[in-house]
Amino acid sequence: MEEVRIKVPSGKVLIKEGYCPNGCSLMNKDKLVDGHPAITCLVRVRGITGHIHFNPFYGTFGYDSDIKLREGDIVGLYCPHCNVSLTTEEHCNMCRVPMFAIQLPDGGEIRACPTVGCHKHHLTIVDLDAQFAELYNEERRPKM
Numbered sequence: 001m002e003e004v005r006i007k008v009p010s011g012k013v014l015i016k017e018g019y020c021p022n023g024c025s026l027m028n029k030d031k032l033v034d035g036h037p038a039i040t041c042l043v044r045v046r047g048i049t050g051h052i053h054f055n056p057f058y059g060t061f062g063y064d065s066d067i068k069l070r071e072g073d074i075v076g077l078y079c080p081h082c083n084v085s086l087t088t089e090e091h092c093n094m095c096r097v098p099m100f101a102i103q104l105p106d107g108g109e110i111r112a113c114p115t116v117g118c119h120k121h122h123l124t125i126v127d128l129d130a131q132f133a134e135l136y137n138e139e140r141r142p143k144m
């Protein structure tokens with residue numbers, strides 16, 4: 001299959017499903033951000049482990065963490081269910097550290113830099129048609 005990388009307008013695409021490499025859902029219905037389940041991962045920095053909740057709107061860079069993160073910290077991200085590392089082989093071309101990935105349905109994924117304050121990230125779409133239909137579903141729904 002073809003790998004396609006797209007740029008999407010910040011905050012426009014709602015991530016409705018995200019998984020770890022083992023298939024656990026990272027969506028957290030107990031933690032809502034802007035009315036939608038956050039993407040929750042384990043975060044580890046300077047030997048401390050906590051939870052991080054990402055804003056599910058792609059490109060907003062919003063997060064909420066129960067441990068203190070400082071600008072420039074390089075965090076480790078793990079699945080909160082099976083503890084698998086979310087780190088990939090790809091390095092951020094600004095910080096030179098391995099990026100982490102959240103798997104999307106149908107083979108797409110979001111990759112982002114684990115350096116706090118670095119906004120390098122991209123969305124990798126494998127099955128473009130299916131993925132787009134799914135991602136933009138929420139957007140097309142008429143607003144009440």
Ligand SMILES: [Zn+2]
Binds near residue numbers: 021023024081
């Ligand atoms: Zn898992």
Ligand SMILES: [Zn+2]
Binds near residue numbers: 092113114115
């Ligand atoms: Zn970076």
